[in-house]
Amino acid sequence: MSGEPAASSPELSPDELAAVGERMLAAGAQLEGPLTARLIAGGRSNLTYRLDDGASAWVLRMPPRSGRTPSAHDVAREFRVTSALASAGVPVAPPVVLCEDEAAIGLPFAVAAFVPGRTVQSRTDLDDLDDVALEATVARLVETLAGLHAVDHVAAGLEGFGRPDGYAARQVRRWSGQWDIVGDPALSPLATELGGRLAAAGFEQRSTGVVHGDYRIDNTLLSLRSPEDGGPQVEAVVDWELSTIGDPVADVAMMCVYRHAALDLVLGFPTAWTSERLPAPDALAAAYEAAGGVPLVDWDRHLALGYFKLAVIAAGIDHRYRAGATHGEGFDSAARAVEPLLEAGLQRV
The missing domain is CATH 3.30.200.20 (Phosphorylase Kinase; domain 1)
Structure with missing residues (x-):
């Protein structure tokens, strides 16, 4: 980083x-x-x-x-x-x-x-990439995620790294419970409606594998090579603290949810991943499937779950900010992200 x-x-x-x-x-x-x-x-x-x-x-x-x-x-x-x-x-x-x-x-x-490489975190960082380099970088990012999901986690020694089945249902319960702790009561009707719809959705899990849990451009180290030298490459994927065994579809959905403009409010600065220069969520999903990723079963439901998760994360940041438990800048905007993320989830579910 x-x-x-x-x-x-x-x-x-x-x-x-x-x-x-x-x-x-x-x-x-x-x-x-x-x-x-x-x-x-x-x-x-x-x-x-x-x-x-x-x-x-x-x-x-x-x-x-x-x-x-x-x-x-x-x-x-x-x-x-x-x-x-x-x-x-x-x-x-x-x-x-x-x-x-x-x-x-x-x-x-x-x-x-130490892996030498560039991190592209902010909109300013993204300006260093022209359109050709950016298109190639996104392609490598999607291919890398598809490659991760193709790993046989049992053969890799990760059989006990997480429960393989029922991933989405557990996520719904986890983030619903977290909302009860940190959520703004004024927005609880929206959160309760979204959480209830997700709980009743009956997700079908057809694939199981390693889930990164936080995959987007700024959680990778890149080499921005010229086309003559092979083009941009992902040198390393970083920040694995949320990783587990679960449904890879949720991983793809979270990557796409992060494209929502509210991510800027959650992180407190104009992020690279929300730029209009990048593909829309459904275009990213199509590119992932074309790269050999798992079939995106229950896609809209997984997107809705991702929006719910990010809304609760934003609520948690605001909860800690108001309690005086955060230090530095960029924490005061998270509250404004919660409602649009809940609404985006309701639109998808």
Whole structure:
């Protein structure tokens, strides 16, 4: 991931870096000198540091030092799935070591090899791509997701990574319950109607595989090669903390839901993925199927579920913002995303 270090973000102390280095050496990594660390992402998710020893680079991921929840920020989960997928040919950052012993630095952490690449997060980042490069980039993104869903998760060693059946129904129950905790009472009639329709929808799950859960352009590392050099490529898919075993159709739907303009309000800035230069959701879905992805059964219902999920996520961000549990800019706009996302879900279901 890219971005400038945030001034308020915690640094890794020399003792902590030494402890990280010890675990890396024990896992077989070659270090040419003491490690240094630079924070390159943090805030809404895991903290991400670039580690350097003067000759090589790695990436360290760890939960925030405060505000952790038991199921979120699961670096062990990320490490397990990327270890399996690396052997299955999915582009991921090669894993190096997982340390779940919090005595080392006070938190669990995982280290992976550093993958050079570009992140395209904002509308400004997207301006660096001309129309030809953007079209090729979207094609590679869709092909990569189809390739992920083609992985035999049992053969890859991920049989117990999540429950294989009934994925959509569990998601409906989960996000309905979450709304009860964080939702705005004024919008509860909309949320209750959408959640009720989804609960009664009777999703048919014909496919099972690894679900990334948060797939869009800014959760990939890209090499923006010229057409003469083979064109843009996805060097690595990142941010696997929401991954599980489930219905791949839901993964495709979530990618398409993120195309809604309300994502800008959820994330607090004009995002690349909401740009009008990108294909519409149904065009992305068609491209995915053409790339060999799974049949998109119950497509409208999965889109509606995705809108519901994103609406609840936005409500949760606003809930924490109003409780004073967030720090920094970009959190104050999430509330305005909730109603249009619920309405979009009702239109689809």
